[in-house]
Amino acid sequence: MNDGVLSVENINKSFGGVHALKDVSMQIRGGEVHCLSGENGSGKSTLIKIISGYYKPDSGKICVDGNEYREMTPAESINHGIQVIYQDFSLFPNLSVMENLSINAEAARGSKIISYKRMRETALRAVEKINLKIDMKAKVADLSVADRQMTAIARALVHDAKVIIMDEATASLTRNEVNCLFKVIHQLKEEGVAIVFVSHKLDEVFEISDSITIFRNGMNVVSCKASEINEERFSYYMTGREIQSTQEKPLVGDSSRIMLETKNLTVEGAFEDVSIQLYKGEIFGIAGQLGSGRTELAMTLFGMADIKSGEILMEGNPIKISSVQKAKQLKIGYVPEDRLTEGLFLEQALVENVAVTHLADLSSKAGFYHKKEAEEETTQWIDTLSISPRNRNNLAQKLSGGNQQKVVLAKWLACNPSILILNGPTVGVDIGAKQDIYDLLNQYASQGMSIIIASDDILEIKKLCNRVAVMKGGKINAFLCGEEVTEQALIEASI
Ligand code: ADP
Ligand code: MG
Secondary structure, three states: OOOOOEEEEEEEEEEOOEEEEEEEEEEEOOOOEEEEEEOOOOOHHHHHHHHOOOOOOOEEEEEEOOEEEOOOOHHHHHHOOEEEEOOOOOOOOOOEHHHHHHHHHHHHHOOOOOOHHHHHHHHHHHHHHOOOOOOOOOEHHHOOHHHHHHHHHHHHHHOOOOEEEEEOOOOOOOHHHHHHHHHHHHHHHHOOOEEEEEOOOHHHHHHHOOEEEEEEOOEEEEEEEHHHOOHHHHHHHHHOOOOOOOOOOOOOOEEEEEEEEEEEEEEOOOEEEEEEEEEEOOEEEEEOOOOOOHHHHHHHOOOOOOOOEEEEEEOOEEEOOOOHHHHHHOOEEEEOOOHHHHHOOOOOEHHHHHHOOOHHHHEOOOOOEOHHHHHHHHHHHHHHOOOOOOOOOOEHHHOOHHHHHHHHHHHHHOOOOOEEEEEOOOOOOOHHHHHHHHHHHHHHHHOOOEEEEEEOOHHHHHHHOOEEEEEEOOEEEEEEEHHHOOHHHHHHHHO
8 A cells, every 4th residue: 555545556447449548557645636637538537437436447456545446336436535526517407506515415314304404504514615605596507617616616525525536627617717716726735635636738737736647548658746847748748749839939920011900999898998900920919817808809800799989900991890791701710719609510520610611612603512622621621730530521529629629720721811810729629739729820820821819828828929918807908029928927917
């Protein structure tokens, strides 16, 4: 045995022909935040499900509290204080917060009589532990994602958890919400709880972790202290390849050619008095947290909002971008933040997704579109963007987040826009795919495309943008340029 509260040794697990975990060992100590990282499909969730008793391992053992198990049942796992918060939180949407927090504990009592008083007390104790301010009567279905997340954490605490495993808990949270979650994690850590934090977002991982384990292809490729690894090494372990940006410094663009300009632009309830200029061949950054107005500004430039006052100029000429149709005519493209609902037809094949925006170009006058051309074009994009798997007939929903985002990008690049606006371009995207997307944007910008990136990912903005407008509370709070674009300056101006 060892000093960890929880460890696994030489775990193997296959699903049919897929060897999902290969001889995996790792150890988790109390009072530490242990980040488990790895690209999609590397085996993280499978290991978690083995620890929670959901799957049986083919071989290996699980050690907890001095006991060794060849396999664990879900009840044993919970009794040892192991709690898992899955990405979908597995809450009951139709029940109230109070019921969600207390129903398991109440059921475990085995009493035939349900005591609402007792349930309320259980629920209150749980929310107090994390100082959660929440309406106990609210239906979970009506909560924000962040509140659902917090409810799931509070529920884990009902059972006096020793180990809390969060499987991609931050995937759908904004930066502000992540900050709140991190506060709670710090507090749990102080109390000696071990946190396993599954994420592949570099900035978050380095901010919160004490230890890091990285999986690749079902193997534990490294377990070490967070201080022993840097971002380059981290990326290397995740992907197995040295990730080198082809573009070391952000592109500067041609300041003598202003492609798009806003003058004192105001959209009621969203932002006011915004004046920015986009140079030809640059990647301009609009930084800012959720609610800062950055998303609304990006959407306005794509014709998705009513302008109250101010104006927009394109290459010096005043224009009206009154609709998405108009924006497309002006050769403006837009990659939305929420690609799952706005950017992709999930139930359609890649070929339809890529071809759909410029179907008109591929259509004959009779209105029927050239299947073969669309197919050839899609295959080309699959190659250019290294979309995997390389099958244009795959449904979009079958792809990982990073590959879905590449499809959305391909769809817009295929229209050959002169201005491309991207909102949160790499949210939920693997590190390898992220770099591919950055390289691609740099490549297009250096060929003369003008690009705007709206993002709350500070590292992303810093990496790509030479000039940045930082928004806060619906206004531009700072303009940063060149050397001024530092993490510190971006954070200070946005909060
Ligand atoms: P991660 O959580 O790191 O994204 P997973 O643990 O979900 O990865 O998946 C690891 C591998 O195991 C993948 O190849 C996945 O397709 C496969 N896999 C996971 N669960 C199952 C299952 N229930 N049936 C078949 N294959 C599975
Ligand atoms: Mg997973």
